[in-house]
Amino acid sequence: MASPSPRLPARRWRLDRLLRLVARGRRALAARFRQVATSDEAVLLILAVPVGALTALGVLxxxxxxxxxxxxxxxxxxxxxxxxxxxxxxxxxxxxxxxAASAVMRHLGHDHDGMNVPDIIRAVASRGGRIPVRPAVARTIASAITIGGGGSAGSEGPLVVGGAGVGSWVARLFRVDASVTRVLAGCGTAAAIAAAFNAPLAGAFFALEEVLGAFSGASFSPVVVASVVSVVVSRGLFGSAPAFPVPSTLGGPDLLEIWVLLPVLGAICALASALYVRTYFAAEDVARSSKVPRWARPLIGGLVVGLLLFGSRGALAGDIHLAAPLDLFGALPWWTLFALAAGKILATSVTLNFGGSGGVFTPSLFVGAATGGAFGSLCAQLLPGRGIDPALYSVAGMGALVAGATGAPITGILLVFEMTNDFTLVLPLMLAVVSCKTLMRRLERDSLYSGWLRRRGAAAEAPDVSLRTVGDVLDPAPAMLREATTVAQALSLLGRQPQSVLPVVDAEGRYIGVVTPMALGEAMRDAPQLATTLIAADLATAVDPLTPDASLAEAATRFRATPHEAIPVVGASDGHLLGLVSRAHLLASYEQALRAAQDPLRAPP
Incomplete structure (x- = not known):
């Protein structure tokens, strides 16, 4: 038997030493960074810059x-x-x-079922924003193969996964906690959408609307920074042209179009959105219940999609990035455009459930453009003297389909506005989006994202606590420190009344900051001789307070962006400390709402 090479122990020793040096460097970098960025807000704003830049390079x-x-x-x-x-x-x-895409997911991605937009939403909500690297890389490669090979899928899905993965990786590199990791994953999501569509506003609001689920100040600023940085980098790489070329001259809507035709278009887009959602999940059910061997499903799906593309003479494919040819949509007969919309829905549903990988957002733009163009062409044919421009309806249909199919109305409006850069389209766009979203709620319970989550047990209905405010649940008499309180006195108070944070106030009761038990312990460890000299004002750190009229949803979002277990509550006008609200208060309110939903007679006052 051959003896082991004497070089192997030396190589392993060098590798172990390198890994230890890397780990030591990460710890030193994280410690140094924490000395510079002393608050979570500063951490998020600083780290949003590399997240945005790296995500833009990932898009390239x-x-x-x-x-x-x-x-x-x-x-x-x-x-x-x-x-x-x-x-x-x-x-x-x-x-x-x-x-090929299915093989990549099976061998490299270990058959991971997710790594799409709804899975990122789930990761942010329940896994602390941590994105596993290997399945994310596998999904990205599989999606590139699917889209490049002619499949009907969107590039935004894998880009969102990659952007969230960048945010999660940066969070691990700087050793930040789960609350900051969640926001950085949202920053990566915003940067990916912004770079993909050259739309910074749409990217930011997509992350806030869909992934983070709130518009609080704690997450808004870093998300916007990441989105802007990503667009600046991507414009240097790709130029400033929009993802979907839009006709330069669109006819402005008249009163009949504003009050009648565009709301009707929204209703038609709601029907198309419901068809999209139901067809997608029907295809998923067929794929899961099929007795066809697993290796044969991608072949069958590819043949079906290929036949659809052949039947459309390639019109369903667009280019390799799935652009919607709006100039073509404005010229084709209305029945052809309706057929293209239906064909795109079927092709996308088959692609993503029979071995292909990618997103559903970009195909919804194609479906919306085709649906809107079909309705506009029909109206132009029925009302020949009114100068109706079908391309205008294609543009409005894009925003409406995004709102109906993905449940992101603000993103739909902003995305189309940024792509056209035409303010005159905002009114018709808003009318179509609102009409579509309102009717879609009655036609279909779920969007494409929430339906995917619900089918995997991750979208249970939350109790309605939207009417309750911080003032309803706060502790009005917490232990607090005067700014001149010494460390020794603070420790004595903490021993009598354990509390996760101690608010610090000035002589007039105005809020200054908070002191944590950890900060007191570190002060005693590093300089015990100063226990009677150091005062609370020296140790206080800035934590943005809440006001008593803030909603519990806003408070929950704030807690997601801070490691502290409690947040001070102050008066909106004078800044005086009114109390303390904790995570336990929010959980108790949530539990009360659950009990009230099960037994309304026991609803809290």
Whole structure:
């Protein structure tokens, strides 16, 4: 038997030493960073910058991957076949791409079911914003293969996963807590959408609306910073052209269109959104209940999608980044456009449930543009003298479908506005979006995102605590410190009344900051001789207080961005300390709401 190489122990020793040096460097970097950034707000604002920049570079790398897959699966065969022959061969090519994408997820991603936008929402809500690296990389590669190979899927899904993964990685690098990690994952999400669509506002509000679920000041500022940085970097890489080329001259709506036709368009888009949601989950049910061997499902799905693309003469594919040809949508007959919308829904549902990978957001823009263009063409045909521009309805339909299918109305409005840069479209866009969202609630319980979560047991209905405020649950008489209280006196008080934070007030009762038991312990450890000299004002750290009229939802969001177990509550006008609200207070209020939902006779006052 061959003896082990004498070089192996030396190599292992060098590797272990390198890993120890890296770990020591991370600890030193995190410690030094904490000395510079003394509050969670500062930590988030500083780290949002590298998250935004790295995410933009990740978008570039992903697009390069799509281009490489496109060259392999479609460009190379095109050099050997005539155009019609390549179109006829597409079912086989797409089946091969789906098989390759499925193999990547099976072997590299360990058959991870998630790593999409709703899974990121779940990770932020229940896993502290931590994104596993290997499944995220596998999903990104599989999505590049799917999209580049001709599948009907959106690039925003893997980009959101990658952006959230960047935020999670930066959080681990600087050793921050779970509350900061959640916000940084949201920053990565915002940066990904902003860079992908050249839309910083839409990116920021998508993260706030869908991923973080709140518009609090604690998360708003870093999310906006990450989104802006990402767009600045991406414009340097890709230019400032919008993701979807929009006609430069769109006809302005008249009163009939504003009060009648555009709300009707919203209702039609609600029907299309409901069809999209139901078709998507029906395809998922078919794939899961099918007795077809697992290895054969990507082949079947690829053949079906390829036949749909062949039947549409390639119109369902767009380019490799799934752009919606709005100029074409404004010229085709209305029945053709409705057929394209239905075909896109079916092609996307089959792609994502039969081996392919990608997102559902970008296809919803295609479906909305086709649906809006179809309705606009029909109206122009029925009302020939009114100068109706079908392209205007295509643009409004895009925002409405995003609102209905993904449950993100603000994102839908801002995204289309930023893509067109035309303020005259805001009114018709808002009317279509509101009409679609209102009717969609009655037609379908879930969006594409919430439905995915609900089917996996992660979207239970939350009790309604929106009417309760911080003033209803706060502790009005917490232990507090005067600014001149010494460390020794503070420790004595803490021993009599244990409390996770001690608010510090000045001589007139105005809030200054908080002192934690850890800070007191560190002061005694480092300088015990100063126990009667150091005062509370020296140890106080700034924690943004709440006001008594703040909602419990706002308080919960604030807790997600701070490691402290309690937050001071102050008067809105004079800054005087009114009490302390803790995580336990929020949980107690939530429990009361649950009991009230089960037995209304026991509802809290």
């Amino acid at each position: 790398a992903f697009y390069r991957g799509i281009s490489a897959a496109h060259a392999l699966f479609l460009v190379a065969p095109a050099t050997l076949l005539p155009p019609l022959g390549l179109l006829a061969l597409r079912p086989v090519v797409i089946a091969a791409a789906f098989a």
